[in-house]
Amino acid sequence: MFEESTSASEKRRGVGDDPTPVGLKFGSVRTVVARPEDDAVQTTVALTCSATYQDPLTGKRRAVYGERAANEYPDRAQFMLQSELAEDNERATVTRSFLETFAQTNDIPPNSAVVYAIPSFDDRRTTLDAIIEESISGRLLDGYSTAMCESIPVFGSDLDAFDRIFTTIKMGSTNLEACVYRRGEQLAPFSTGSVRGCEVDRWIINNVEEGTQGRVHIDRTTAREYKEGRTNCDDIQPLFDDTTGSGAAQKSTVERSVTDAIDRYVKEAVDEIANEFLPRLVSRSIKIYKRVLVEPIVLTGDMAVVPGLREAFEDRLSSELQRNIVVTTPAEPITAAARGAQRIAGRLLETGAY
Missing domain, CATH: 3.30.420.40 (ATPase, nucleotide binding domain)
Structure with a gap:
């Protein structure tokens, strides 16, 4: 079961x-x-x-x-x-x-x-x-x-996290959360339901349908598996009408559908962190703000398993803040x-x- x-x-x-x-x-x-x-x-x-x-x-x-x-x-x-x-x-x-x-x-x-x-x-x-x-x-x-x-x-x-000062960004299915932990104490906690990991599944479904002109529909389970890299894009090819194009074009449609959805999510997540969470942290303590940005940011949540998402988020946030940001995830x-x-x-x- x-x-x-x-x-x-x-x-x-x-x-x-x-x-x-x-x-x-x-x-x-x-x-x-x-x-x-x-x-x-x-x-x-x-x-x-x-x-x-x-x-x-x-x-x-x-x-x-x-x-x-x-x-x-x-x-x-x-x-x-x-x-x-x-x-x-x-x-x-x-x-x-x-x-x-x-x-x-x-x-x-x-x-x-x-x-x-x-x-x-x-x-x-x-x-x-x-x-x-x-x-x-x-x-x-x-x-x-x-x-x-x-x-x-x-x-x-061990439990060294309780002795450190660091930032977490939790990319969950239902919320985007961010917080600074100062030896276990939460500083400037931020949460929004406007950026949801589960929405990426819906975007993938819509992208596939639009890219195939409505000939293919995938369920949410399959969309989640594509998002997390657990299903190879080749697996969907038998569902396509082969008269519409080559197998390579069909695979490209699925790959692009997934990539576009993840790119959209990363962009929206960075916008919230850069324009909502970090200003809130600055207003709380400019010293803490300066300190945590030179430390690795811990990226967690359901979206942390998506291949390449950490790197994409790190690059976009670094560009947005015009400084080198390091992002890490649990192994x-x-x-x-x-x-x-x-x-x-x-x-x-x-x-x-x-």
């Missing part, structure tokens, strides 16, 4: 006297859990989506989740966190069911200390907190901002937040802070 992306073995750590430190990222696109296994940290990844269908024998509505939902029902797979939970009780119910199934499927020990990554500046936080607490009840729980959790693996193998953007949260959980257990 769920895809396990990293697993050294089938063996799972059982329930013991000492709580197991667990990190959880409940994200708009993916949900990830990180936990210790065989003296290492292993991660499990699932798409945060569901789809329902009617059982032909019983007539009852049934649900499938994760990769199975996206692959078997691409036309109606629902990514639950890409709209406001508070405005939709049915969506909140589906979200709760998804997380309960994820926790059961992946055997999160009842005797565990779970740190979960939460949106940094999002009004869904209260709703998400409640859903997480209900879905994985009986475990010790604490939440830290997603951007901080994702940044922890960037700065070594494993998809699992970074859960890994960072798991380290926090381990430290909280060590120090007795729970």
Whole structure:
């Protein structure tokens, strides 16, 4: 039901006297859990989506989740966190069911200390907190901002991020966020819903339809896979009417559709950072502004996995600010937040802070 992306073995750590430190990222696109296994940290990844269908024998509505939902029902797979939970009780119910199934499927020990990554500046936080607490009840729980959790693996193998001053830009599916972290303290937090990673999927779909004069339609799952470089553009060629042009021209249409959509996103993101976030930071402290711009900016979020996006953002922001800006990303953007949260959980257990 769920895809396990990293697993050294089938063996799972059982329930013991000492709580197991667990990190959880409940994200708009993916949900990830990180936990210790065989003296290492292993991660499990699932798409945060569901789809329902009617059982032909019983007539009852049934649900499938994760990769199975996206692959078997691409036309109606629902990514639950890409709209406001508070405005939709049915969506909140589906979200709760998804997380309960994820926790059961992946055997999160009842005797565990779970740190979960939460949106940094999002009004869904209260709703998400409640859903997480209900879905994985009986475990010790604490939440830290997603951007901080994702940044922890960037700065070594410990929790050095809490001793540094740096800027994060979180390119999420539903929001663009930016913040300076000063030894864990948030300075000049900025968030906007006008630049959304999930919109890139829609732009790709529209670009492909326009480029093929309406002969080809791709679903959102396929668009996301193109965006993230997980599906080669060659794979779509059989869908094209070959009488309209050569295979090379067809491949070029798809590639251009993806590139144009990502370029548009980068341009809009840089405009928001350069013209909204950074002026806000200047008004807060010109000294902090000058300091953080000579340090690498940590780029996180769902869009951080897009090939070439970091370089494109770095180049455009450097040009906009007329200075050399260095942008970095976690080595494993998809699992970074859960890994960072798991380290926090381990430290909280060590120090007795729970």
